Amino acid sequence: xxxxxxxxxxxxxxxxxxxxxxxxxxxxxxxxxxxxxxxxxxxxxxxxxxxxxxxxxxxxxxxxxxxxxxxxxxxxxxxxxxxxxxxxxxxxxxxxxxxxxxxxxxxxxxxxxxxxxxxxxxxxxxxxxxxxxxxxxxxxxxxxxxxxxxxxxxxxxxxxxxxxxxxxxxxxxxxxxxxxxxxxxxxxxxxxxxxxxxxxxxxxxxxxxxxxxxxxxxxxxxxxxxxxxxxxxxxxxxxxxxxxxxxxxxxxxxxxxxxxxxxxxxxxxxxxxxxxxxxxxxxxxxxxxxxxxxxxxxxxxxxxxxxxxxxxxxxxxxxxxxxxxxxxxxxxxxxxxxxxxxxxxxxxxxxxxxxxxxxxxxxxxxxxxxxxxxxxxxxxxxxxxxxxxxxxxxxxxxxxxxxxxxxxxxxxxxxxxxxxxxxxxxxxxxxxxxxxxxxxxxxxxxxxxxxxxxxxxxxxxxx
Numbered sequence: 001x002x003x004x005x006x007x008x009x010x011x012x013x014x015x016x017x018x019x020x021x022x023x024x025x026x027x028x029x030x031x032x033x034x035x036x037x038x039x040x041x042x043x044x045x046x047x048x049x050x051x052x053x054x055x056x057x058x059x060x061x062x063x064x065x066x067x068x069x070x071x072x073x074x075x076x077x078x079x080x081x082x083x084x085x086x087x088x089x090x091x092x093x094x095x096x097x098x099x100x101x102x103x104x105x106x107x108x109x110x111x112x113x114x115x116x117x118x119x120x121x122x123x124x125x126x127x128x129x130x131x132x133x134x135x136x137x138x139x140x141x142x143x144x145x146x147x148x149x150x151x152x153x154x155x156x157x158x159x160x161x162x163x164x165x166x167x168x169x170x171x172x173x174x175x176x177x178x179x180x181x182x183x184x185x186x187x188x189x190x191x192x193x194x195x196x197x198x199x200x201x202x203x204x205x206x207x208x209x210x211x212x213x214x215x216x217x218x219x220x221x222x223x224x225x226x227x228x229x230x231x232x233x234x235x236x237x238x239x240x241x242x243x244x245x246x247x248x249x250x251x252x253x254x255x256x257x258x259x260x261x262x263x264x265x266x267x268x269x270x271x272x273x274x275x276x277x278x279x280x281x282x283x284x285x286x287x288x289x290x291x292x293x294x295x296x297x298x299x300x301x302x303x304x305x306x307x308x309x310x311x312x313x314x315x316x317x318x319x320x321x322x323x324x325x326x327x328x329x330x331x332x333x334x335x336x337x338x339x340x341x342x343x344x345x346x347x348x349x350x351x352x353x354x355x356x357x358x359x360x361x362x363x364x365x366x367x368x369x370x371x372x373x374x375x376x377x378x379x380x381x382x383x384x385x386x387x388x389x390x391x392x393x394x395x396x397x398x399x400x401x402x403x404x405x406x407x408x409x410x411x412x413x414x415x416x417x418x419x420x421x422x423x424x425x426x427x428x429x430x431x432x433x434x435x436x437x438x439x440x441x442x443x444x445x446x447x448x449x450x451x452x453x454x455x456x457x458x459x460x461x462x463x
Contacts, residue, residue, distance in 0.1 A: 006028040012040070012079065012113075014068060014312045023077070024077040030078065031105065031107075041113075042138075045143055046143050046144075050062075086446035088271065092299055093105070108299065109300070114306055116306075117417060119365060123369060124373070124376050125231060131257060132254070134161060135160065138164055152176060152252065153252045154179070155256070157258075158258060159363070160260075162207065162211055164256065166213050175217075175219050181226070186362050193358040200351065204355065222243045224243065224244075226242045263307070263308060269440060273286050273295065274286070282425070285307070291322055292322040293325055303321075309356075318349065320345050321349070370421075370425055380414070382410075388406075388407060400439065424438050
């Protein structure tokens, strides 16, 4: 097992594969570590093993990932499948679990291509059996072609909401209704940004075609819904909501929730990197330049949606920029500057991002679905409610780290991934201060569960 490499890349999605292939072609030693057995990340999951029929259901944007995956497979980059990185230091030392053993890897440069994760959707009943994230439903569809056997209600906002509906229709899944929390007014207010996004006309057309396909199937489509609540005891029984001043209840055994994705920032918080709070995205974004160079962290780069949500094509372009920056670091004697070599890529990135201001404005998650009522569970692992968090604030709690002391909130198996954003927002709202003043959890290793026996399998030289 290698203990040193020129470049270590965490994540084998669009960004990780692209950067790895590029750097390997420049004759650098590259190791890509990924938890999954196959390449593709979330968006292109199982792309190399997907059947023609399944690829047809998922659509052309998914099928396009096969080209990137083939280029990666043809490169000399080493791919460690099923490798779970549980620690990364500022000195570019990685600790990871692979095949039941813990190993250590050092690198001259590290690229974090860990992508995005679904935003929490803390509404009453969201922890009931029978409630899933739409992204999780996509994982099942892409990974094994698994689809619901019973009718499903899909609720939330954002492009993925329409995409999963379209894919389910192609897979002959019965959809009871689509409950869209974005309103016509939201779309109107975002329209000035749409004019600036005409460079992405193809993406606009694709989005409209998804919505039209749903409407042609006469799926009940409620726009601008409020006060979502999932009802049931042992499992989901129904979902209630308000639409145009009237309360509705739909019987269902399965609800898919989705209100966008956010950068996966666990590694950047672990590294004590600087982060900014995005008011539009309602999430934390690590401070990095266009090449993914993290502020005050030498030799560690971001690539893809970890820099801010932008989609697969932008992830590919960003990873190419990160590869140029790594090349400049590892080969400083080359005559051309990284800036001069990046002109075409920066122009392409602007095109890739053209529609993003419109999407961020039109489909911004609603406050009521981000900052929940008192009786709603915020931390699923430790079953801590929003009301408890507010009570802690009244007792002097000033931030997420103190909330841990009060309740173990954020100390469960997910290490705060599912509750971190919500806890920050609840505390900031209660204190009437900015999110930056409240901050986030102090993330520590191990990022992923590691047993004592697995640690014991490591040689002394690896620690």
